[in-house]
Amino acid sequence: MLPQNIGRYQIKAELGRGGMSTVYLAHDPHFERDVAIKLLPLELLHHSTFRRRFDREAKIVASLDHPAIVPVYDFGEQDDQPFLVMRFMAGGSLTDRLKQGPINIQEAVRILQHLAPALDEVHRRGIVHRDLKPSNILFDQRNEPFISDFGTAKFTYEHTKLTETGGAVGTPAYMSPEQIQAEVEIDGRSDIYTLGVILFEMLTGQHPYQTNTPIGLAVKHIFEPVPRLQDMQPSVPAACQPVIAKVMAKQRESRYQTAVAFADDLTNVACHLDIDLQSQSAGLTLPSLTTGRRLALLIGNSTYEDEILSQLIRPVANLPRLAQALKNPRIGRFDEVICLIDEPSNDVRRSISRFFAEKSPDDLLLLYFAGHAAVDAGGHLHLATTDTEHDLLRGTAVS
Structure with a gap:
């Protein structure tokens, strides 16, 4: 059953529900705009790890004033239940778009060029997102992409992990080899690997590693070579393969060191392809x-x-x-x-x-x-x- 209000916000619909939060569409009568409200579930109220993550997300996003990061408008509690008020992203998620099939390289470039500077700014602040995935890339009504959900983010100078067991944090399908192994302190290059996995999925419509278990995914991320894009989607230009191979390199020293460098390389490939197509017709x-x-x-x-x-x-x-x-x-x-x-x-x-x-x-x-x-x-x-x-x-x- 939907709550009528959370704070001053009038609840209109439930947008999504996960293990760590429920997200509602709400109306802010003060500013007369729709917003998204992220609410910590009652069953996690007394779980110190999740409460700490929730508080941390509010502080991290509030400190990241970037046009491609979903902004936080407000933070509060109702009956000891914390909530975050964020911009409502009317354009849905990248997950929604991938359900319609692969995304052409020009659109993939546009998305990456918008997100890459934001991700580099996150890393420059000493923060690692740790849970980039298509469902955390949201679009506004103008079709501009944004990074969202910093609930599992960490500072690179921290040597403690926000888990009870000290295990890996993230979504197995999109985790870097070093994030899975949890043997070294990860840095921004882990997020860049994940952005490469997302690019692979955009271009082919499929995840690079096909398996039914989290353990199977972990093994493939750590040991299996990056698949050929054209094996999964023949229409993907072969010139994209060196880019995907570099961004998904097993050793982080071999990857792009910044998200912008990755996006720029893909842009160069796309622009060169565009010129080749034009020149062939001429x-x-x-x-x-x-x-x-x-x-x-x-x-x-x-x-x-x-x-x-x-x-x-x-x-x-x-x-x-x-x-x-x-x-x-x-x-x-x-x-x-x-x-x-x-x-x-x-x-x-x-x-x-x-x-x-x-x-x-x-x-x-x-x-x-x-x-x-x-x-x-x-x-x-x-x-x-x-x-x-x-x-x-x-x-x-x-x-």
Whole structure:
């Protein structure tokens, strides 16, 4: 039976019930807004560990003022029963979304890019979440993701565990090897491993380790290699595998050391895939954008009598989309971006020859402008373009 009120809050519905708390949807008449209220069950009132966790969660979240962490509005007691008042997340949880199937890489990147800075801030404060999982990633009405539920969080400087037995704390399906073994003091890299497990599940729609028992899960997390994403979901790009292998490395020293580094690597993969898809539709194969010194050379196109130009410069109808993508700083990490417009054709030829002589071909990205080009009697390269294309080209050149 629903309580009518908890404190000043009018209870509207039960949102969820677990072993350590019950969560209600309530209305705050003072601020005229809906909120979520987390209530410690009566049967745990005199259990010191759970009471301590509840108090700790309120203090931890109140200290973490980050836009991607579900904020606490209030904390109180009713008949000695403590409760937390939090923002109501109307968009549901990541668990709800995974019930509909895998999440595409672009959406997975968006989610990670939003959560990673929040997780790094948690770690910077010396806190480890210890129970990240899809049900603890919530969405607001604008579809923005948030980290929630710090009930099992701990400070890295603490050497005591919030369990009666001193055993591992967390959800076995998402625990890191060191968290399962409980032999070393864990740090933020344990949460980063867990974020990798969540990414695996987002991309494939399945947990990486399939077993029916917590012990079986523990053994697989500790000893079994990271499965291939494509074995579980063939549509996942193969380029994602090195990222998932690194973030889920058994040894924490081999993982990404920050959540942002992990999210950035996945972003680079996704952006590179996007450019490859665009370039394939335009008949162009791009070199790797992820290693070595890189230079973006933007030049005109058409048929030239000059042998080098005629071999290198081809029409690319999709160039505006490619150029726009290069504006993204996560893709366009070039040492230089040079735009050759209205330049003597000999200068264009020498520039291309010099770059191929001084750099590996994989270091050079050539973009071919999709407008009419001609070489006049004075040997100058002219481009006939629309204003929009011309502005786009110039914007890319100086970005």
